[in-house]
Amino acid sequence: MKPTxxxxxxxxxxxxxxxxxxxxxxxxxxxxxxxxEGRYSDAYMINWKSNVFPGILGRTCDxxxxxxxxxxxxxxxxxxICRLKRVAADFKDDVKHRMPKPSAKNGKRVALVGGGPxxxxxxxxxxxxxxxxxxxxxxxxxxxxMRSQIPKFRLPDTVIDEETDYILGLGVEFxxxxxxxxxxxxxxxxxxxxxxxxxxxxxxxLDIPGRKEAASNIHIGIEWLASVSFxxxxxxxxxxxxxxxxxxxxxxxxxxxxxxxxxxxxxVRSGFEEMKASPWxxxxxxxxxxxxxxxxxxVAFKHVGGKLIGVTFQKVKAEYDANGxxxxxxxxxxxxxxxxxxVLVAVGQENAFPWIERDxxxxxxxxxxxxxxxxxxxxxNPKVFFGGDxxxxxxxxxxxxxxxxxxxxxxxxxxxxxxxxERPLPEVQVFSQKMGIHEWSYDNDISGDKRYKVPHRDKVxxxxxxxxxxxxxxxxxxxxxxxxxxxxxxxxTVFSAPACIECDACVDICPMDCITFTENGEEExxxxxxxxxxxxxxxxxxxxxxxxxxxxxxxxxxxxxxxxLCAERCPTGAWDMQKxxxxxxxxxxxxxxxxxxxx
Amino acid sequence: xxxxxxxxxxxxxxxxxELGYTHRDYEGxxxxxxxxxxxxxxxxxxIEACYELSIEPHxxxxxxxxxxxxxxxxxxxxxxxxxxxxxGRMPSVLTGANLxxxxxxxxxxxxxxxxxxxxxxxxxxxxxxxxxxTYIVENxxxxxxxxxxxxxxxxxxxxxxxGVMNTDNAIDLVAIALQLGASYVAxxxxxxxxxxxxxxxxxxxxxxxxxxxxxxxxxxxNNHAGSTKSFDYVREHNxxxxxxxxxTGRDPITVDYAPGTVQMVEQHDGTRxxxxxxxxxxxxxxxxxxxxFLQKHAAKGQVVTGLLYVDPDAEDLHAHLDTxxxxxxxxxxxxxCPGSVALEKINASLR
Numbered sequence: 001m002k003p004t005x006x007x008x009x010x011x012x013x014x015x016x017x018x019x020x021x022x023x024x025x026x027x028x029x030x031x032x033x034x035x036x037e038g039r040y041s042d043a044y045m046i047n048w049k050s051n052v053f054p055g056i057l058g059r060t061c062d063x064x065x066x067x068x069x070x071x072x073x074x075x076x077x078x079x080x081i082c083r084l085k086r087v088a089a090d091f092k093d094d095v096k097h098r099m100p101k102p103s104a105k106n107g108k109r110v111a112l113v114g115g116g117p118x119x120x121x122x123x124x125x126x127x128x129x130x131x132x133x134x135x136x137x138x139x140x141x142x143x144x145x146m147r148s149q150i151p152k153f154r155l156p157d158t159v160i161d162e163e164t165d166y167i168l169g170l171g172v173e174f175x176x177x178x179x180x181x182x183x184x185x186x187x188x189x190x191x192x193x194x195x196x197x198x199x200x201x202x203x204x205x206l207d208i209p210g211r212k213e214a215a216s217n218i219h220i221g222i223e224w225l226a227s228v229s230f231x232x233x234x235x236x237x238x239x240x241x242x243x244x245x246x247x248x249x250x251x252x253x254x255x256x257x258x259x260x261x262x263x264x265x266x267x268v269r270s271g272f273e274e275m276k277a278s279p280w281x282x283x284x285x286x287x288x289x290x291x292x293x294x295x296x297x298x299v300a301f302k303h304v305g306g307k308l309i310g311v312t313f314q315k316v317k318a319e320y321d322a323n324g325x326x327x328x329x330x331x332x333x334x335x336x337x338x339x340x341x342x343v344l345v346a347v348g349q350e351n352a353f354p355w356i357e358r359d360x361x362x363x364x365x366x367x368x369x370x371x372x373x374x375x376x377x378x379x380x381n382p383k384v385f386f387g388g389d390x391x392x393x394x395x396x397x398x399x400x401x402x403x404x405x406x407x408x409x410x411x412x413x414x415x416x417x418x419x420x421x422e423r424p425l426p427e428v429q430v431f432s433q434k435m436g437i438h439e440w441s442y443d444n445d446i447s448g449d450k451r452y453k454v455p456h457r458d459k460v461x462x463x464x465x466x467x468x469x470x471x472x473x474x475x476x477x478x479x480x481x482x483x484x485x486x487x488x489x490x491x492x493t494v495f496s497a498p499a500c501i502e503c504d505a506c507v508d509i510c511p512m513d514c515i516t517f518t519e520n521g522e523e524e525x526x527x528x529x530x531x532x533x534x535x536x537x538x539x540x541x542x543x544x545x546x547x548x549x550x551x552x553x554x555x556x557x558x559x560x561x562x563x564x565l566c567a568e569r570c571p572t573g574a575w576d577m578q579k580x581x582x583x584x585x586x587x588x589x590x591x592x593x594x595x596x597x598x599x
Numbered sequence: 600x601x602x603x604x605x606x607x608x609x610x611x612x613x614x615x616x617e618l619g620y621t622h623r624d625y626e627g628x629x630x631x632x633x634x635x636x637x638x639x640x641x642x643x644x645x646i647e648a649c650y651e652l653s654i655e656p657h658x659x660x661x662x663x664x665x666x667x668x669x670x671x672x673x674x675x676x677x678x679x680x681x682x683x684x685x686x687g688r689m690p691s692v693l694t695g696a697n698l699x700x701x702x703x704x705x706x707x708x709x710x711x712x713x714x715x716x717x718x719x720x721x722x723x724x725x726x727x728x729x730x731x732x733t734y735i736v737e738n739x740x741x742x743x744x745x746x747x748x749x750x751x752x753x754x755x756x757x758x759x760x761x762g763v764m765n766t767d768n769a770i771d772l773v774a775i776a777l778q779l780g781a782s783y784v785a786x787x788x789x790x791x792x793x794x795x796x797x798x799x800x801x802x803x804x805x806x807x808x809x810x811x812x813x814x815x816x817x818x819x820x821n822n823h824a825g826s827t828k829s830f831d832y833v834r835e836h837n838x839x840x841x842x843x844x845x846x847t848g849r850d851p852i853t854v855d856y857a858p859g860t861v862q863m864v865e866q867h868d869g870t871r872x873x874x875x876x877x878x879x880x881x882x883x884x885x886x887x888x889x890x891x892f893l894q895k896h897a898a899k900g901q902v903v904t905g906l907l908y909v910d911p912d913a914e915d916l917h918a919h920l921d922t923x924x925x926x927x928x929x930x931x932x933x934x935x936c937p938g939s940v941a942l943e944k945i946n947a948s949l950r
Contacts, residue, residue, distance in 0.1 A: 074608050438602055446606035501830050502790060503635040503818065508643040511606045511623075513613065533612035549834065561606055571635025571818045 001523050001543045003552075006494065009428045012580040014540060015557050016490045018081055021068035023402035025584050026050040028065060028081055029490040033442060035087055036483035038476075041095050043088035048095075048166070050584070052121050052401050053146075055159040058086025059471065060150055062247075062278060062396040070489050073536075073559050074512075077451035079485045083471075087479040089159070102171035106130030108415050111191040113180050116144020117397045118197030118388025120167045121404025122411065125587045127170040129412060134191075135172060138179035139230075142168060145199055145389075146397065148226040149248070151255050152467045183356045183384075193383050193411045196370075197400065200389035204348035206243060210301030214308035218301060221252045221346030228255055228466070237341025239263040241311050243298055244346035245275035250282065252344040253290045258466040265338070266292045267311075269328060271318060284470070287456075288463065297328065302337055310339040349394045369393070376420045377407040385411060405586055412587035427583040432576050433491055434567075440577055442491050444564040447484040454478075488562045491577050495553055497546035499574035506566035506575055507531065512559045515566060520545065520552045530556055605629050617653040625649050625656065627677040632667060637789035637815030638737045642674045644792050645706070645735075648799040649676060652847065654704065660696055661706040664689040664718060667744055668710030668737035668815075676706075687718025690725035690734075694916070697730050700926035701917050704803060705732040712742050715751035715770045722772070726779040726808050731915035733802040734810045736772055737789075739817035740828040747820025758825030771897065773907060776810040777890050782913030783809035784889070786904045788833050789816065797843040798906060804845070804870040807913035814902060833902055840881040840892075840905040846871040866911050874906060883909055 004011060014020050018028040027046060034043035047054035061082050069078030108131050112119035115137030123133040141147060142164040146155065168174050180186055186194060203220035205211075211218060217237070221244065227233040240261040242253040245268035256264045266285065268275055272294045275282065282292065296313035303309060313336050316328040351369060356362060361381035363371045370379050372386045379386055387407040388400030410420040433441045455472045456462070462470045474482060507515050513532035520526070526541060527534040534541075539558035547553065567575040583589075605626070613621040625646040630639050649659070656678035663669035665686035672681050680703070684692040693707045707725075714722040714736050725734065740753040747760055751770045758764055776784050783805040787795040795813065802809035814833050816822045822829045827836075841862075847870055862883065864872040874883055882888055889908045896903045923930070 073611065445603040446608065448607055501635070501822070503637065503816070503830060504640045504643070504790060504792065505635045508639050509605065509630075511608060513610045532610040533614075535612055548831070559610055561608060563603070563606055565603075565605065569630075569634045569639075571633065 001520060001526055001541065001552075003545045004540070004542045006542070009426055009582060011540065012430070012490075012492050013582055015492060016580065017068040017070050018065035018079075019490070019582075021064045022051075023064065023399045024051045024405065025582065026065075027490065027581060029486055029488050030581065031088060032079070032081070032084055032483050032486040033488070035084055036443070036480055040088050040091040041093045041098070044092040044095060045098055047085055047088060051398060052124055052167070052404070053117060053163050053397065054085050055089035055163050056146055056155060057397060058082060058084075058089050059155050059159070060146070061085070061398050064398070070487050070559065071485060074487070074561065075450070080451055080454070080482050083454050083474060084479060084482060087474050090473050091476065091479075096166075096169075099166055100128035100170060102169075103128055103130050105132055108132065108192045109134070109190075110193045110195065110411060111186055111189070112136065112195045112197060113186070114144055114196065114198035114388075114390065115139065115142040115164075115174065115176070116197055116199050116388060116400065117146060118390070118400035118404045118407075119144075119195060120164060121401045122195045122197070122387065122408045123172045124167045124170065125405060125408035126411065127167075127172050129588045131415075133172045135174045136178045136180050137174070137176055140176040142174055142176070144197075145222075148229050149222050149251070151225065151251050152229070153254070153258065153462065153465075153470050154251070156467070156469050181355045183362070184360050187360055187383075191383075192415050193385065195385045195387065195407055195411065196390050197386075197388045197404070198353075198390045200349040200351045200394040202350045202352040203345065204350055206298065206345045206347055208298060208300055210303050210308075213306055214301045214303035216306070217308035217341065218343045218345060221248045221344050222349060224344055225251055225255060228259070233259070235260045237261065239340040240265070240342045240344065241338060241340045242266045242344045242346060243311075244268065244348070245270060245277055245292075246346060246348070247277050247281050248349070249344075249346035250277045250285050252346050253285055254288055255466065256342075256344065257288050257290065257463055261342075264290050266290060267296050267298070267313065267338070268292065268294050269297050269316070271295060274326075288459065295328070295331070296336070299335065301343065308340065308343065310337045311343060312337045349389070351390060351393060375406070375423065376410040377403055378410055378414075378420060382414065405584070408587040409585060424585045424589055426585050427589070429581045429583075430492065430494070430578045432578050433564075434576060438568050440491075440564055442488050442577075442579070443484070444488070444562070444577070446487070446561050446563050447481075449481055449485055451485065452478045452482045489560075490580050491562050491564070492580050493542075493555065493560065493562070493564075493566060494576045494578045495542070495544045495555070496574050496576070497544045497553065499572045500547055500553065501572055501574075502547060502549055502551070503571060505569040505571065509565045509569040511563065511565065512561055514556050514558070514560045516554045516556075517547070517551050518554060519550075526554055530554065532556070534558065603629075616650055618655065620650065620653075622646055622650040625676055627672070627674045630671075630674045632670065633743075633819045635818040636667070637739060637813075637817070638668055638671050639674070640789040640792065641735065641737050641795070641813050641815055642671050644789075644795045644799055646675050647792070647796045648803060651796070651845075652800055652803060654803070658702070658704055659706060660693075660703045661708060662689050662693045662696065663708040664710075664713040666710040666713045666742075667739075667817075668708060669713055671737065672706075672708050687713050687716070687721055689713065690718065690721040690730075693732055694725055694728065694730050697732060697916070698922065700928060701731070701922070701924075702926050705730070706803075707732050707734040709734070709736050711736060711738045711740060711750040711752040711772075715772055719751075719770070723775065723779055726776050726781045726810060728916045729780065729782065729808050729914065729919065731806055731917070732808060733799065733805075734808065735799070736810075736812050737815045738772070738812050738828070739815050739821055740826070741817050741821040743817045743820055747817070754827040757827040758823070760820050760823050762825070771893070773810070773812045774890060774893055776808075776812075777886055777893075777908055780808070781810045781908070782807035782910040783906075784908040785810070785906045786812045786814070786902070788814045788837060788902070788904060790830055790834065791837070791904075794839065794842065794904060797845045800845045801843060801866070801870065801872050801906070801909075804847070804866055804868055805909070805913070806867040807910070807915045827900070836901050838878075838896055838901040838903050840876070840878040840903060840907070841883065842875040842877060843906050844873040844875070846873060864909055864911050872906070872909065877905070883907065886910075
C-alpha cells in the first residue's frame with residue numbers, strides 16, 4: 001500500500017465517523033468536550049454555526065451520526081450525540097450577543113420561498129454578508145415543517161421561536177401568510193437570486209375502495225398534523241388506525257393518543273424491522289401503548305352510509321428472490337377487517353410545484369422534479385436554487401441545513417461573479433494535544449459507562465397534555481456521564497516514522513490491537529496480516545513507511561479508542577495525539593480559489 | 600509510566616483460545632516501567648505464549664527477585680500466583696515452591712543484575728539441579744533502577760551513555776547455562792516477538808531447566824551508539840540460527856517445510872518443536888558444538904539467537920530425588936505421618 005497522506009483534509013475527517021456522517025459535518029467531539037467542561041454556550045455556538053438549529057435538532061434529528069459512532073463498534077450503544085446537543089441548548093446562557101451583527105447592506109436581494117430549515121439556513125449564511133434576504137411563507141410564523149408537522153410534545157414552540165428568531169434577528173425580512181403562487185411573478189420582481197425551500201408539502205394518497213365515500217374520517221397524516229399544530233383539530237375518534245411506517249406515522253399515532261384516541265394502532269405493509277421510522281420513535285410509540293401490526297396491506301375502507309367503520313387488510317409475507325430482493329406476497333390467510341372510527345394515512349410525502357410555470361427556464365425531469373445540481377443546488381435557471389425536501393424529495397432537517405449552506409455558497413459566488421462549480425477547500429487545523437509527559441489537553445481515560453437513558457415525563461401526565469414535552473432532557477449530571485462516553489475521535493493518532501525505533505511499546509499497550517508493524521503489501525493482503533481481524537474494509541488503514549527495518553506501520557482506524565496510550569508509551573514521541581478541526585466552507589469563507597482534493 | 604488504567608474494551612473480533620480467553624485475559628496491571636522498555640515487549644510475549652498454549656492462569660506461579668525485570672510479573676498473568684522475592688533469591692524460592700507443588704507451571708523472571716551479580720550462585724544451582732521451570736533473564740546490560748551503571752553482562756569494550764568504556768569481561772549466561780546442564784537453552788531479542796513467543800511457549804512445555812536470555816534494550820540508559828544491547832546494535836548483529844514453531848496436541852503440520860531444512864523435536868508432553876534451520880550447520884542437540892559456536896560468534900561481536908540447545912529427554916529435580924508425585928498440599932495426614940511402625944522400620948534400617 002502507498003503511505004497514507006494524512007494532509008488530505010478528508011483522511012482524518014473520515015476517522016471522526018460522526019462528523020463525517022453528519023450532512024452538515026458538525027464537529028461533534030469538540031462540542032461534547034465543551035459540554036463535559038460545562039461550557040454549554042460555547043458548545044451551542046459550535047452547533048449553531050454548523051447546523052443552525054441545535055435546540056430543534058437536539059430533539060428531532062434523524063441522527064445519522066449515531067449509527068456511525070465508533071463507540072457503537074466497541075460496545076452495544078453509540079454516544080447519545082443528539083440528546084447531548086439538546087443539553088447545550090438547554091443549559092446555555094443568553095447567546096444573543098454572540099450572534100453575527102446585521103451588517104451594512106450590499107444592495108443585493110435574495111428571495112427565499114418557504115420558511116423552513118433550508119431557506120432559514122441560506123438566510124443565516126447570507127444576511128451577515130449584507131444580502132437583503134426576504135423569506136416568504138404561507139404560514140404566519142417561520143419554521144416550516146418543523147413548526148407544522150412535528151408535534152409540540154416532541155418540539156415545543158418556544159424552541160422553534162428562539163432559533164428562528166436568531167436568524168430573523170440578523171436583519172432577515174420575513175413575510176408570513178404570504179404564499180408564492182407564481183414563480184414567474186417572483187422572477188419579475190428582479191431579485192438577484194431566488195432560493196426555493198418549499199419542502200415536500202403533499203401527503204401521498206391511498207387510493208383504495210371506500211376512500212371517497214368515507215372521506216370525512218380519513219385524514220392525510222401531514223395535513224392533519226398541521227391542523228393539530230395550528231389548533232384547527234382538537235379531537236379524534238376513540239379507535240384510530242394509522243397507515244404507514246415512517247416517522248410521520250409515529251407522530252400521527254402519538255398525537256391521536258393525546259386527542260382522545262384510546263385504541264390506536266399502527267398498521268404497516270412491511271415487516272416491523274424494515275419500517276422507515278427511527279427505532280427510538282417506534283420505541284416511544286410502543287411505550288404509549290400503541291401496537292404496531294405488520295405484514296398487512298390495506299385493501300378497502302369499510303363504510304356504512306358514508307361513515308367509516310373499519311379497514312380491510314390483506315395479509316402478506318416476505319419472500320426473497322434470487323437477487324435477494326424482497327417481495328410481499330399474499331400469505332393465503334383470510335383478509336382481516338379492523339374496526340375503527342378514524343384513519344390517518346401516513347404513507348409518504350411528495351413534492352408539488354404547481355406554482356412554478358414550466359416556461360420560466362426551469363427544466364423538470366420525468367418524475368416532475370426540478371433538475372437540480374447535487375453540488376451547487378442550482379436549477380437550469382442560473383438565478384434559481386433549490387434545497388431541502390424541495391430539491392431531492394423528503395429527507396430530514398439536517399439535510400435541509402446542509403443543502404442550505406451549499407446553496408448559500410453558490411448564491412454568494414454567483415452574485416460575486418465567480419464560478420459556482422469551484423468549491424473552496426475547507427480549512428483544516430491539526431495540532432498537538434500534549435501538555436506534559438503523560439498529560440493531554442483532553443480526557444483520555446476511557447469511560448466504561450453504558451449509554452444513559454433520557455428521562456421521560458410520566459406517561460399518564462404526558463398523554464393528557466398534547467403540549468407537554470415527553471422527553472425531559474439530560475440533567476447536568478447525566479449529561480456529564482454521557483459526554484464522557486465520547487471517544488474523542490477527532491484527537492488523531494499521528495505517526496512519525498523517522499522518530500520510531502520499533503520498540504513495539506505502542507503495539508503492546510494498544511487495548512484494541514490496532515497497530516501492526518509488518519512487511520508492506522497490497523491492502524487486501526495487509527488486512528489479513530493485522531494483529532487483530534479487520535472486518536470493515538470501509539475503515540481506513542493508516543500506513544507509514546520509512547522505518548529502519550524496512551517494515552511499515554499499519555494502524556487500523558476501525559476501533560481505535562483514541563486513548564493516547566500509544567503516544568504515552570512511545571519513548572521517542574513518534575506517536576502524538578493531535579486534534580483535527582475542520583472548518584467547512586460557508587458563504588463568505590476567505591479562501592476562495594483552491595480546488596478540493598479527496599483523500 | 601502511565602497513570603490511567605488500560606481500558607477494559609478490547610477488539611470485538613479478538614480470537615479466543617481453547618479456554619475461551621482472549622490474550623487480554625492474560626494481562627496484569629499497567630506497566631510502570633519507562634516508555635519503550637524492552638521488558639514490556641517480553642511481558643507481551645509471555646502473555647501471548649500463555650494465551651497460545653491455553654494455560655489456565657491459576658496454574659502458573661511467577662517468581663522474581665529485584666530490579667526492573669523483576670517488577671514485570673505484576674504486568675502479566677494478573678490471575679496467577681506470584682512471589683516477588685529478595686534480590687537474587689528467585690531461584691531458591693522457585694526451587695522450594697517447585698519441590699512442594701510440582702503441578703504448577705513455574706516462571707522465574709529475573710534480570711542481568713539479579714541473576715549475573717547478586718544471584719549468580721542461585722542461578723547456577725537452580726540450573727545445575729534441573730529444576731523444572733522457565734527461567735527468563737531480561738538482559739539489558741545495565742542497572743536501570745540505579746541510573747545505568749554497567750552490569751555483569753555488559754560486553755567488554757561497550758560504552759555507557761556518558762561514553763565510558765567497560766573494561767570488565769562479560770558473563771554470558773547462555774554459555775554458563777549450557778555448561779551447567781540446562782536442558783533447554785535459548786536466546787532472543789525483545790524486539791523480535793515472532794522469534795521470542797514460540798521460544799517461551801516451548802520452554803514452558805519443556806520438562807527440566809529451561810533458560811532463556813532475552814536481550815532487552817534499556818531505553819533510558821543503554822540504547823545509544825557504542826552500546827551492544829541497543830535496538831540498532833542487536834538488529835545489525837543478530838545471528839538467528841533457527842526459527843521455531845511449537846505444535847501442541849495433534850495439530851497437523853500445516854507449514855510446508857522444504858526437505859532437510861526442518862528438525863522435529865518431540866518433548867515429554869508430546870509438544871513437537873519444528874526447528875527451521877537458518878544456519879544449516881547448526882545442531883540444536885549438540886551441547887558441545889553449541890558452546891563452541893557461541894564463543895566463536897561472540898568473538899565476532901555477533902548475538903546468536905534462536906533455540907540453541909534442547910534435550911527432549913531431560914529429567915528434572917523431582918526425578919533425581921524420586922519425590923512423591925502428589926503435591927505436598929494434597930497429601931493426607933496418614934501419608935505424611937505413616938505412624939510409629941513405619942518409623943521403627945526406618946530406624947531399624949539405619950542401625
